[in-house]
Amino acid sequence: MGWEQRGTKGYYYRSVRHGSHVTRTYIASGTFGMLAAELDAEKRAEREAKAETWRQARADMEALDAQITDWWDNSSILVNAWLLAHGYYRHDRGPWRKRAVPPRHTAAHHQGEQGQ
Amino acid sequence: MLSPQDIRQLITKANKGNEQALDTLCATVEDTAPLWKQFNMPTQALESLLKAFFGPDALLTHEAQRRQCAALRRELEGPAPTPIERLLVSRIVLCWLHLYCVEAIYGHGIEQGLSITQHDFHQRRLSQAQSRYLAAIRTLSQVRRLQAPAVQVNIAREQVNVAAIAPAQPQKG
Numbered sequence: 045m046g047w048e049q050r051g052t053k054g055y056y057y058r059s060v061r062h063g064s065h066v067t068r069t070y071i072a073s074g075t076f077g078m079l080a081a082e083l084d085a086e087k088r089a090e091r092e093a094k095a096e097t098w099r100q101a102r103a104d105m106e107a108l109d110a111q112i113t114d115w116w117d118n119s120s121i122l123v124n125a126w127l128l129a130h131g132y133y134r135h136d137r138g139p140w141r142k143r144a145v146p147p148r149h150t151a152a153h154h155q156g157e158q159g160q
Numbered sequence: 161m162l163s164p165q166d167i168r169q170l171i172t173k174a175n176k177g178n179e180q181a182l183d184t185l186c187a188t189v190e191d192t193a194p195l196w197k198q199f200n201m202p203t204q205a206l207e208s209l210l211k212a213f214f215g216p217d218a219l220l221t222h223e224a225q226r227r228q229c230a231a232l233r234r235e236l237e238g239p240a241p242t243p244i245e246r247l248l249v250s251r252i253v254l255c256w257l258h259l260y261c262v263e264a265i266y267g268h269g270i271e272q273g274l275s276i277t278q279h280d281f282h283q284r285r286l287s288q289a290q291s292r293y294l295a296a297i298r299t300l301s302q303v304r305r306l307q308a309p310a311v312q313v314n315i316a317r318e319q320v321n322v323a324a325i326a327p328a329q330p331q332k333g
Contacts, residue, residue: 102281105265108212109285112258115205116292119251121164123299124171126244129186132306133175140302 047081056081162188205254213261229253236300242307248300255293262289 047054056077057068071080131143162170167188173181206229210222236249266282274282 098278104212105285108208109288111208112205112254115254116251118164119247121167121171123244123247123251125167125185125188126247127303128171128174129182129188130244132303140299140306142306 047077058084206257209254209257209261213264225257229257232256244303245300248296248303251296252293252300255289255296259286259289259293262286 046059047056049055053073054077055073056071058071058080059066059068071077127140132140133143134140167185170181170185170188174185206226207222210225214221214225233249233253236252237246241249262282262285266286269278269282
């Protein structure tokens with residue numbers, strides 16, 4: 045969008061994108077051209093404000109999601125560690141299963157109980 | 161105190177047959193209290209979620225949501241939850257609230273009008289929140305099923321194996 049100066053007179057053009065190519069359309073010159081340019085500037089500012097609001101909202105949402113993801117990852121580590129230590133296992137990301145033979149520390153614990 | 165990365169490495173090693181790693185892991189998870197403080201921070205995450213979604217000044221709404229989360233937690237935990245069940249339930253509750261917030265934000269956005277890029281962003285966010293919520297429920301369900309004692313009932317020559325979901329209750333009468 046912009047003014048094109050030819051001689052002493054200015055001509056206002058509006059550029060519009062159609063897919064991959066841009067076409068320039070003549071709008072007006074003189075006072076009408078200035079009016080159209082002002083309206084276009086207002087619309088552009090409005091679009092930019094909307095885009096900035098969205099960028100900010102998106103950044104906020106992403107920051108919150110990052111916090112939730114962090115918490116989720118850490119709690120998953122704790123869950124996996126607990127299950128693994130208590131005789132559970134997963135084969136190839138499948139469901140959790142219980143070992144037929146208990147882990148060594150559990151077996152030793154049971155042996156100690158039997159010995160007493 | 162081990163960091164999450166350290167524990168992650170121990171899990172990987174233990175899964176590859178390293179018995180020393182398994183021993184260290186067992187010793188670490190035995191003392192759950194400090195670990196929970198370090199890893200399990202649903203309260204912090206919950207407060208961040210409430211402030212971000214309802215605004216920092218909506219104190220009454222925050223309290224209502226906290227109570228709703230506590231009620232859901234009590235309902236899911238049951239009368240005598242094990243430590244792992246408490247952790248898994250706290251994951252479900254937080255994921256439920258997160259999913260609720262994500263859905264509400266997306267719904268509000270649809271009313272206002274969204275671009276294709278914005279729809280895509282919200283859809284991906286929603287999918288992630290849903291898959292986390294379902295994964296949390298699935299893990300609790302698996303753990304409850306595995307914790308339940310397998311009850312074997314012998315009726316004459318026929319044997320019936322029953323995996324009880326809840327601990328066996330004494331029968332009346």
